[in-house]
Amino acid sequence: MIKLFYAPGTCALAPHIVLEWVGEPYELQKVKPSDPDYLRMNPLGQVPAIIDGDSGVMNQADALLKYLAHKYPNARLGDDGTxxxxxxxxxxxxxxxxxxxxxxxxxxxxxxxxxxxxxxxxxxxxxxxxxxxxxxxxxxxxxxxxxxxxxxxxxxxxxxxxxxxxxxxxxxxxxxxxxxxxxxxxxxxxxxxxxxxxxxxxxxx
Ligand SMILES: N[C@@H](CCC(=O)N[C@@H](CS)C(=O)NCC(=O)O)C(=O)O
Missing domain, CATH: 1.20.1050.10 (Glutathione S-transferase Yfyf (Class Pi); Chain A, domain 2)
Structure with a gap:
């Protein structure tokens, strides 16, 4: 299951909205980007980040949004194929x-x-x-x-x-x-x- 690391009101709201639109189960974890535990996981100290099963930590909002659009094609949130x-x-x-x-x-x-x-x-x-x-x-x-x-x-x-x-x-x-x-x-x-x-x-x- 996808786990989204977010801080309230940040650009991590974007993949959060997309996960809601997709409608599949996901987990949320609120973090402070500068927290040492989070920095060990994501050294840039930025949100959003996602872990999908054994994917390891994935980051960069744009890449994560495209990942979600590709992972869930039935949600039709990516391009129309043209x-x-x-x-x-x-x-x-x-x-x-x-x-x-x-x-x-x-x-x-x-x-x-x-x-x-x-x-x-x-x-x-x-x-x-x-x-x-x-x-x-x-x-x-x-x-x-x-x-x-x-x-x-x-x-x-x-x-x-x-x-x-x-x-x-x-x-x-x-x-x-x-x-x-x-x-x-x-x-x-x-x-x-x-x-x-x-x-x-x-x-x-
Ligand atoms: N290039 C990164 C930028 C992410 C970013 O700057 N996130 C902000 C929140 S909107 C953040 O985590 N800031 C914490 C910091 O820079 O200390 C992305 O697109 O994901």
Whole structure:
């Protein structure tokens, strides 16, 4: 059985939502990424991680989401089998991993983005992250015009991946409602029963 290691509200919410959508039994383990026991298991000290039977520790959100989509083809959360759809799915997963997620790093861990760690510098770094986030949110907002899903006309692992990164937007000075298509996409996902179960299990809303 798959075991998911998560910290509440992080990008580990993405594979958690996917596991809910798949509907097969799985186990959850809440961890603190910096905990020494967890670091021994996953030396990067990041979530998500998964163990599937005797797989050993697997990590990297994008790779885990694809793994789940391949493992459970009947859930139809991957591409639709066409070359163009495979490209579209990869494109948005790459954008989420390579652009959206990193835009938030200076916001969550500003101390890692300054050589002189003090309150003023942390604040400056955080403010720089608002610009990075605005840029990627605007791109997503434009893409989502007239769309319910990131890829095609059905839910995929990309929607689940985007969800935590939209949820983080609620902590920013510029509200998510300033991006109407993104906000609609996010609110639609919030109504999903699997998303609600994952949020409840993580003790967040
Ligand atoms: N490249 C990794 C990044 C994962 C990541 O940064 N996870 C964050 C939570 S969203 C984390 O565990 N941060 C803890 C830390 O960096 O100390 C992935 O895509 O899985």
């Amino acid at each position: 070359l163009q759809d495979a490209y579209e799915l990869d494109r948005w997963l790459a954008f989420l991993t390579g652009d959206v997620h990193p835009a938030f790093f200076p916001f969550f861990v500003p101390q890692r983005y300054t050589t002189e760690d003090n309150d003023t510098n942390r604040q400056t770094v955080k403010e720089a992250s608002y610009k990075l986030i605005d840029r990627v949110y605007q791109h997503l907002d434009k893409h989502l015009e007239g769309k319910t899903h990131l890829v095609g006309d059905r839910r995929t692992i990309a929607d689940a991946y985007a969800f935590p990164m939209m949820r983080w937007g609620n902590s920013l000075p510029k509200p998510l409602s300033a991006y109407p298509n993104l906000d609609r996409f996010y609110q639609h996902l919030r109504e999903d029963a699997g998303v609600q179960r994952a949020l409840e299990q993580q003790g967040i809303h």
